[in-house]
Amino acid sequence: MNDILWTPTKERADASTMAEFERFLKDKRGLTFDDYNAMWDWSVTDLDGFWSAIWEYFDVKASAPYTSVMAKRQMPGAEWCPGAMLNFTDQIMKHVDSQPEGDALIVQSETFGRKRLSWTELRDQVASVAAHLRDMGVTKGDRVVAVLPNTETAMIAFFATASIGAIWSLCAPDMGHVAILDRFKQIEPKVLIAQDGYVHAGKTVDRREILAGLETALPSLVQCVTVPFVGDLPQGHMAWDSLLDRDAPYESTQVPFDHPLWIVYSSGTTGNPKPIVHGHGGIILESAKQSLHHDFRRGGRYCWLTSSGWIMWNSQFTALGQGTTVAMFDGAPNYPDMGVIWRFVADEKLDFFGAGAAFFSGCMKAGLTPRDEVDLSALRSLGSTGSPLSSDAYDWIYSKVKEDVWLAPISGGTDLAGAFVLGHPGMPVRAGEMQCR
Template sequence: MTAKTLWTPTPERYDASTMAQFERFVGDTRGLTFEDYNAMWRWSVDDLEGFWNAIWDFFDVRASVRPEKLLVKRQMPDMEWGTGGRLNYVENILKHVDGREDELALIVQSETFERLEMTWGELRAQVASVAKHLRDMGVVEGDRVVAILPNTQTALIALLATASIGAIWSLCAPDMGHVAILDRFKQIAPKVLIAQDGYVHGGKTVDRRDVLGQINAGLPSVTQFVTLPVVGALPDGHVDWRDLTQDKVTFEPTQVAFEHPLWIVYSSGTTGNPKPIVHGHGGIILEAAKQSLHHDISAADRFCWLTSSGWIMWNAQWMALGQGACVALFDGAPNHPDMGVLWRFVADEQLTYFGAGAAYFTTCMKAGIAPRADVDLSAIRSLGSTGSPLSGDAYDWIYRDVKADQWLAPISGGTDLAGAFVLGHPGMPVRAGEMQCRALGNATRAYDALGNELTGEVGELVCTEPLPSMPLYFWGDTDGSRLRESYFEDYPGVWRHGDWISIDETGASVIYGRSDATINRKGLRMGSAEIYQAVEGLEWVMDSLVVDLEFLGRESFMPLFVVTAENRPLDENRKAQINAAIRAQVSARFIPNEIVQIADVPRTLSGKKLEVPVKKLLLGGDPAKVVNRDSMANPDSFDFFIAYAQARASA
C-alpha cells in the first residue's frame, strides 16, 4: 500500500533548488541527462570517480593540490581516496568570508549567555587568533585538541582553529559523566583540553568544576588546560578562553593531505570502549557538500539543527556554513519555559530550515501544541528530522499543526560516516513515514541474512560501495581488526550499518530502528558496555543486561535487567542508586524506563551477553528462532525473558 502524499513541490521550487542546479551542471559539463532521480543515483554509485569529481567542481572545492584521482582504491574496508591532494576543511568553510565580512555567519541563543550574533569577518578573525595561540602552545599537525563544550560559537571556533593548523579535534557534551568522557579522551591522548566550567539548562545552573577536576586529573597527556569561566574563577595554571580570541592575525590554514585526520567522533558498540572514529578533511568536505544538495542549502538560508554537542549532528550542521548559510545555534532546554520556546526561536530568527531529532517532534505532538497557531512560521521552507524513525503520525502533525506548505525531509545516517544513507529530495513528493530517496554516491541497499538484496521488505541496511567520509580508521586500531568487525564481518566487502530498512522499487525507504544492540535514546547512541560499567560498578550488582526496544510505530522503551548479590531485593533505594550511577557516569539521557531483577543474564558458550536475541524476542520475535539454545551457556535463563515478552505483549 502506497503511503499518502502530504506535499508535492511545484516545478518552480525544484528548478530553483541546488539539486536542480547540480543536475543541469552535470548535463552542461558532462553531457549526461537522466530520465529520473533513480537514474542519476545509479550513475552516482556506478561511476564514483565521475560523480565525486562533479561534486568537487560544482562546489568549487579549494585545494592547493587537486588529487589526480579521487577514488584510488575501490574496495572495502581498505578504500583509499585523494592520494596526493592537499587542502584544508576550514579553508573550504571560510572561503565564504571574502566580500561578506559584515554579513551574519552565526546566531547563538544560549540559556547561559543569552543571544549573540557573529559576522563572517568576526568568525574568521577569532579562528585565526585561536589558531595562533594553539601553535604557541606547541600544538602541531596530528596533535589532538579536545573540548567539553555546549552547542555555542566557542566550540565551533575551537574546531575550526584546531583543524586549520592540521591538529585533530574531538568534542564531548558537558552533560556527559566524567567516566564516559574519560573513556573517550584517554584513548586519543590529547595535548590541549578546552572546557566550560558550568552552564545553565532548564533554568538551573549546573556547576561542572568538580567533574572537570576529575577529568583533568585523568588526562596526563594534556599540557594546557583552557577554561571558559561561567560559575567560578579561572583555576590556577589554566588559560582563559577569552584571551585566545583577541589577537589580530592573518588566517593561514595549513594544507594537509586529503585523508589527513580532521576529527575523532565516537560511536559505541556493545563491548569495550567507545569506537574513536577518525574522519578525514577531504572526505568530510565532499560528503558535506553532497548533503547540502539533498537539504537544498544555499547562502541565502538561515539554518538550525537542534543538537547536543555530543551528537554527530553537531558536526553535520556545518555543512550549511560550508555553503555560506547563516547557522543558528540553540543552546538550552527545548521545553523551558515551555514547549513553544524553540518554535518562537524559529519564528523570531526567520529561519528557513529547521531540523531536530524525531523525538523532539514526537514530544511536541504528544504535548498537543500547534506552533502555526502561536507564531509566524512564514519563513520556514524546510524541516529535517533524524536520530530515530519519524512515525507517520508525526508527519501528519507537522503538516497539520506546524506548516502545510513546507518540505519535510527526514534523514537517516550515522556517526560512523558523518552523513546520511537515505534522505530528502526537493523535487519529490513527501509521503507519510517515508524518506524520499537514497543519497547520491551512497550505494544503500537492504539485505537479508544471506546477503541477497531485498525490495519492499525489511532487511539490514548495507552500503555496497565506498564513501569518502567512511572512517579512515579507529584510533589505536593498528591492524584494522576492530573496524572490520564493526562493519564488514556479516557481509564481506559490504558495510553493514546496524539499522533495519525497507526500500521500495522507487527508492523510497522506511527506517525501522536499530538491528544491533546499540542504545539509541532520542537520537543519541551509546554502547551498552558503558551502561554496564556504571551499573556493575555498584558492589551489590553482580550482572546486568540492557536492551533498547526501538522500532517504528512502537514507543521507545529501554529496560535494564539486574542480577543482585545474594539475590538481594531490588527495592526503590537500589533502583535509585542505579539511576544515579548512570546519570553521573554516562548521562541522564540513558536512565532506563524500567529496572527488573533477574536470576541470570543469558550468555553464549563463550560468555557473551545475548543482547540482540533478547531484543528481537521483546520486539515480538519467535522464541524458537531468535536464539539457538544449544549455543547458550545457560539456556534456562531465557525462559524469564519469554515470560516477560508475553507479559508485555498482553499488557
C-alpha cells in the same frame, strides 16, 4: 504507496541546488537522466565521474589537485584523491569575502543569552585561537579536545584546531566523568578546552569537580583553557576570552586528503567507546553531496536542534560550507515550555529547522499548534532524524506547523558522518516515508 502530503512547485524544484547540479552535469559533462534513480545509479557506478563532478560543482579549495579520484578500489584500504592538499576550514572561510558582514552564526544560549557572529568575526576569532594554539605547541596531528555546549565557542575552537592540521574531539558538558575519560584517554590530547558550568532548564550546573578530575587523569595535557561561568579561573588555566585577543591573519596548514579532521565515538554500549576518525577531504565531499539533499545555499538560515555530543552537531558544517547561516540553540528545549524552540525558529526567521523525531513527537503530545502561536512564514524545510518519525507526526507537522513545508527526515550514522537516506527538494513527501537514497 502512502498518501502524498506535499509536492514542490515547479519553481521551487527548479531553483533547488539538486536541480542546479543536474543542469551542471548536462552543461559540463553532457549527462542527462530520466529521473533521480537514474542519476543515483550513475553516482554509485561511475565513482570517478560523480565525485569529480561534486568537487568541481562545489568548488573545493585545494592547493594541489588530486592525481586520481580513486587510486585503490578495495575494502578495506580504498584510497581517495591522492595528491590533493587542502584544509577543511578553507571550505568554510571561502565564504567570508562574498558576505563579510553577513550572519555566519546566531547563538541562543540559556547560559549566555543571544550572540551573533559575522563571517568576518568568525574568521578573525578562528585565526586568533589558532595562533594561541600554535603558541601552546599544538602542531599537525596533535589532538585538541573540548567539553563544551552547542555554542560558538566549540565552533571557533574546532575551526582553529582544524586550520593547523590538529585533530578535534568534542564531548557534551552533561556527559559523566567516566564517559568523557573513556573517550579522551584513548587519544592522548594536548589541549583541553572546557566550560566550567552552564544553565539548563533554569538551573545552574557546576562542572568544576568533573573537569578537575579530567585534567588529573589526562597526563598528556600541556594546557587547559576554561570558559568560566560558575567560578574563578583555575590556577594554570587560560581564559577562553584571552584566546580571542590576537590580530592574526587567517592561515591554514595544507594536509593530504585523508588527514584526520576529527574523532567521534561509538556509543560505548559494548566495551569502551570506539574512536572513529574522519578525514578532511572525505568530510568536505560528503558534506557537499549532502547539501544537495538539504538544499543549502548562501543566504539561508539553518538550525538543527542538537547536543554537542551528537553527530548532528558536526552536520552544522554542511550548512556553513555552503555559506548558510547556522543558528545554534543551547538550552532545554522544553523550558519554560515546549514552545521555546518554535519561538526561536520564528524570531530568527529560519528557513530550515531540524530536530530528533522525539522532539516533534513531544510537541505533538503536548498539544502544540505552532502555526497559530508564532510567525513561521520564513520556514520552508523541516528535517528529522534519530529515530523513525511516525505517520502521526507527519500529519501533525502538516496540520499544526505548516501546510506548505518540505519535510525531509534522514537516516545515517556517526560512523560515516553522513546519511544513507535523505530528502530530495524536487520530490513529493509521502506520509511516514523518507524520500530517497
